[in-house]
Amino acid sequence: MLTLSKYSFGIGDRFAQQGKAQLKAFFKAREAGLELTPVWNKSNREHQIIHTEPADARYAADMAVKATGWDSEYFVDADHININNVDKFIDHCNFFTIDVADYIGKPAANANINQFIKENDLYVGALNIPGIDETFTLTLLQLEAIAKKFLFATEEAARIYKHIELKKGAGNFVTEVSMDEVETAQNPVELFFILSSLGNLGVPVQTIAPKFTGRFNKGVDYQGDIELFRKEFEQDLLVLEFASKVFNLPENLKLSVHSGSDKFSIYPLMGELIKKHNKGIHIKTAGTTWLEEMIGLAVSGGEALDLAKSIYKKAYDRRSELCAPYSTVIDIDEKLLPPPSETDKWSGKQFAETLRHIPGHPLYNPSFRQLIHVGYKVAAEYSNVYISHINQNETVVGKEVSDNLYDRHIKRLFGI
Numbered sequence: 211m212l213t214l215s216k217y218s219f220g221i222g223d224r225f226a227q228q229g230k231a232q233l234k235a236f237f238k239a240r241e242a243g244l245e246l247t248p249v250w251n252k253s254n255r256e257h258q259i260i261h262t263e264p265a266d267a268r269y270a271a272d273m274a275v276k277a278t279g280w281d282s283e284y285f286v287d288a289d290h291i292n293i294n295n296v297d298k299f300i301d302h303c304n305f306f307t308i309d310v311a312d313y314i315g316k317p318a319a320n321a322n323i324n325q326f327i328k329e330n331d332l333y334v335g336a337l338n339i340p341g342i343d344e345t346f347t348l349t350l351l352q353l354e355a356i357a358k359k360f361l362f363a364t365e366e367a368a369r370i371y372k373h374i375e376l377k378k379g380a381g382n383f384v385t386e387v388s389m390d391e392v393e394t395a396q397n398p399v400e401l402f403f404i405l406s407s408l409g410n411l412g413v414p415v416q417t418i419a420p421k422f423t424g425r426f427n428k429g430v431d432y433q434g435d436i437e438l439f440r441k442e443f444e445q446d447l448l449v450l451e452f453a454s455k456v457f458n459l460p461e462n463l464k465l466s467v468h469s470g471s472d473k474f475s476i477y478p479l480m481g482e483l484i485k486k487h488n489k490g491i492h493i494k495t496a497g498t499t500w501l502e503e504m505i506g507l508a509v510s511g512g513e514a515l516d517l518a519k520s521i522y523k524k525a526y527d528r529r530s531e532l533c534a535p536y537s538t539v540i541d542i543d544e545k546l547l548p549p550p551s552e553t554d555k556w557s558g559k560q561f562a563e564t565l566r567h568i569p570g571h572p573l574y575n576p577s578f579r580q581l582i583h584v585g586y587k588v589a590a591e592y593s594n595v596y597i598s599h600i601n602q603n604e605t606v607v608g609k610e611v612s613d614n615l616y617d618r619h620i621k622r623l624f625g626i
């Protein structure tokens with residue numbers, strides 16, 4: 211079976227130009243003694259906005275691997291797919307993130323709900339998860355409520371999994387199930403029964419992406435109660451450990467953290483807890499590479515800086531259109547967005563330092579950063595002009611991309 215290694219990092223490359231620069235960060239991790247598997251992920255939405263196809267993402271990944279001599283495993287992830295768009299990814303991907311968030315709360319057939327309750331009624335009463343001090347109490351009514359909320363979503367995951375399996379063959383791809391793009395977090399008990407159902411339905415899930423407590427906004431730090439997150443994350447790790455045994459799921463089952471880039475305030479505790487419990491992790495950091503391209507353009511100055519400024523200006527003017535699809539994963543304070551009349555006067559250094567995520571830096575502006583994060587649609591409209599500027603400034607841009615991944619993300623998370 212194609213197995214995802216213990217530590218893996220999801221990297222996005224919206225414009226498919228930074229594979230080599232990204233791999234540099236993985237080589238550096240290896241030099242520091244950390245084997246980390248790169249996974250290039252791109253969703254259908256990103257492909258549509260940028261006008262690329264899954265074959266392009268596969269080609270860019272293969273070329274970057276070839277050019278750098280990366281000799282370990284790597285994956286190309288069909289990110290957030292559903293039954294309507296999975297087909298075009300099948301030939302090009304070996305990792306599938308089956309997104310069933312939209313199916314949460316939809317009713318499963320009564321017979322299936324009864325079957326689910328029968329399979330799990332041994333947990334009614336005191337539910338003890340090895341390693342968790344707290345004993346959860348579960349009533350039959352609560353179990354039924356969990357079935358009504360999540361069973362249909364797991365059935366949909368199974369349906370999509372079987373569809374992929376039929377075409378690719380069992381064991382030839384990694385399966386992730388995601389439920390993160392919702393408002394309400396799934397608690398550890400719910401996660402336990404979601405895994406029960408996936409196990410019973412024969413979905414060999416290797417990574418699962420729940421919605422965690424707190425806000426996981428795109429490209430900026432975690433917002434929420436860190437102690438609460440710590441407790442939930444640790445319980446989730448132990449739930450996965452137990453679930454993989456009792457529900458016949460893959461041994462390497464691990465958590466996947468979506469919108470995982472820049473969550474600097476919780477990286478050290480995640481790193482500490484996965485070490486404490488000897489668990490793996492998958493972190494998705496998709497959009498952050500595109501922000502580094504913008505920083506690289508700004509630092510390069512001249513026409514490249516002018517291009518970065520026009521992209522911001524257009525994104526500012528079209529902010530409601532650009533933000534709408536991302537409402538659950540961004541929090542922009544409009545008052546803090548500098549008007550383009552002001553940014554037009556900025557130096558490249560000022561633009562870069564306002565955008566670059568250095569916690570505590572006096573110029574760093576998370577609202578500016580999040581707007582640009584969702585503004586890649588504007589860059590896509592510049593098409594070849596944008597691509598040619600990032601390629602003309604390849605050295606500067608690539609350094610921003612590698613340093614961001616390695617210094618600010620990998621080092622902080624794994625405590626290197």
Ligand SMILES: [Zn+2]
Pocket residue numbers: 290388390391419468469
């Ligand atoms: Zn997600």
